[in-house]
Amino acid sequence: MRKTEIIILGGGAAGLMASCAAAQILKKNGAVLLLEGNQKLGRKLLATGNGRCNLTNLNASPAHYHGDVPAATPLLEQYTPEAVMAAFRDMGLVIKPDSEGRVYPRSLQAAAVLAVLRRSAEEAGVSCMLGNPAISVLKTKRGFLIKCADGEEIEAARCILACGGAASPKHSCSADGYAFAKALGHTVTPLYPALTQLLCKGKACKSLAGMRCPARAALLADGKEIYAESGEVQFTDTGLSGICVFGLSVYAAEFFALGTIGGKAYRSLSVSLDCLSDWSFTELCDYINEMRTAYPNRMAGELLDGLLNMRVGYALVQAAGIDPARSAKFVTPGQMQKLASLVKAWRFEITGTKSWQDAQITAGGVPLQEMDPLTMHSKKTDGLYLAGELLNIHGDCGGYNLHFAWATGLAAGEAAAKSLMKERKS
Incomplete structure (x- = not known):
């Protein structure tokens, strides 16, 4: 059985950002494991903004979101566009807003965004498992037990679900994140395709x-x-x-x-x-x-x-x-x-x-009221964090949905790592 301190299910925008944030705090090789069912990380990220990757928007605020907006407001106020841009600048990515406030990498290449995330994760000691999706997530006394499609089992003290939504299934491995969330005590509101x-x-x-x-x-x-x-x-x-x-x-x-x-x-x-x-x-x-x-x-x-x-x-x-x-x-x-x-x-x-095949995002998901608004820590299961499209909030077109992915990824990754550091000291 493989053991790790933090496991992150999903190697998309939220999962990659969470892995970087957590590993930079823990500073220990192999302490963070990123599990992605696809053979490659960030497939959907590469398709965003017609391949240019609209990272965020200078106008990102609760007014541009739908769903559990009041519950998400503290998070959006904490992780501003400036905070997200600073995180990417620290990774070495130069970014540039357009006249409408949409923010892109200066190279206008989504591949450059994925590259800096992957490099930052690797340099911080994140381990990656690709092409072997999780099929179940169980809460145990010591944390979580994750079973993979090939039969491998992984034990982790903390778990971050960043599996993505139901939209654009050609870029995703599965929509099992909702099933995992339900199995761990959460509810899921009706799901429907949006930005289509x-x-x-x-x-x-x-x-x-x-x-x-x-x-x-x-x-x-x-x-x-x-x-x-x-x-x-x-x-x-x-x-x-x-x-x-x-x-x-x-x-x-x-x-x-x-x-x-x-x-x-x-x-x-x-x-x-x-x-x-x-x-x-x-x-x-x-x-x-x-x-x-x-x-x-x-x-x-x-x-x-x-x-x-x-x-x-x-x-x-x-x-x-x-x-x-x-x-x-x-x-x-x-x-x-x-x-x-x-x-x-x-x-x-x-x-x-x-249909889902043509939609850019998923509307609906796990209610934000079931999460701590600043850490994305579950109120239903201790040690569990959620990030990205799994949550019941979606933004307007123009970089708002990726902004939420980065914000929740940063919040979940930082909080999971800090909780482990606190546990070590006690």
């Missing part, structure tokens, strides 16, 4: 697949605006995508999983796109009339060519009930107003979200 594309009714999106359009995207529940973000909307074969749409999907995912948004029940969901948010309705009507008057023999389908993506503009003309092949001079004042209304509020009925 929205599925839309009808063929309008499919006809525009691949097209992009800057817009203000508003999520409407029973016709009432719940949340809105501005950015580039991408039309797909099945619906809507883009960073701002991912922001809406956090709320849509709850609706399709539970029938609620923020705990309040609703019956229907739709998205309204303002494709020209910096223009008023009146300005737009005047422009369309100006084009119709100045160029009466141009096709009606070309009325918006000077304003919008041409295919998007053409589709809006069709959606307004105007024959795009007819001359602009035949467009009536009523049709022009309808077209302007659509440009300002193009409605799409939402029928669902993409």
Whole structure:
């Protein structure tokens, strides 16, 4: 039987950070064991930010999170973006924020982030076991007994669960972290995919697949605006995508999983796109009339060519009930107003979200109320710590979820190591 002082299940963002934090305190080779079921560490980390790794966000605060936010607030206040950036700078990684507050490695390579984490872990004496996933975690009098797929057993005084969530299973070994947490006394709230594309009714999106359009995207529940973000909307074969749409999907995912948004029940969901948010309705009507008057023999389908993506503009003309092949001079004042209304509020009925395979994060998980808010120590099982996506909190798109992974990893790793140091002295 192999023995170690701290075992960390999961070699993703949270697990790697926890291993570095714990080993730097214990300063003993082999005292920390990182167990990863995949053959390689950090597979999902390499895919973040389109391979550039959006590490954190300068605006990281409770306002950008969902789930058990009040319980997570002390942690977010303790482990600020500056604290996370300092941790990476200490490892030798130079980072650079963009104009929106998103923070990336200066090299714009997720591989560089993984490399500094791996090197820091190795230099601090962390041992790694790869390709041999845990199949059970048991609490014992001396700590924890972990059984692996190949039959090997590992005994540890402290255990950190950082197994990741259910999202993007192609980058994960399994979602057994939830089962381990339950077996050790925790509960798990309903899980649903978030930060993903929205599925839309009808063929309008499919006809525009691949097209992009800057817009203000508003999520409407029973016709009432719940949340809105501005950015580039991408039309797909099945619906809507883009960073701002991912922001809406956090709320849509709850609706399709539970029938609620923020705990309040609703019956229907739709998205309204303002494709020209910096223009008023009146300005737009005047422009369309100006084009119709100045160029009466141009096709009606070309009325918006000077304003919008041409295919998007053409589709809006069709959606307004105007024959795009007819001359602009035949467009009536009523049709022009309808077209302007659509440009300002193009409605799409939402029928669902993409599946776990396409989701970036998991919504739901182990309630934060079951953890110490500053150490991530379990209130259910002594010596157990949880970190990362297993917990019932998820952030907006833009580095907020990785920030939470680093924060919980630092908290859990430091706390587990310090508790052992205190135990040694007593």
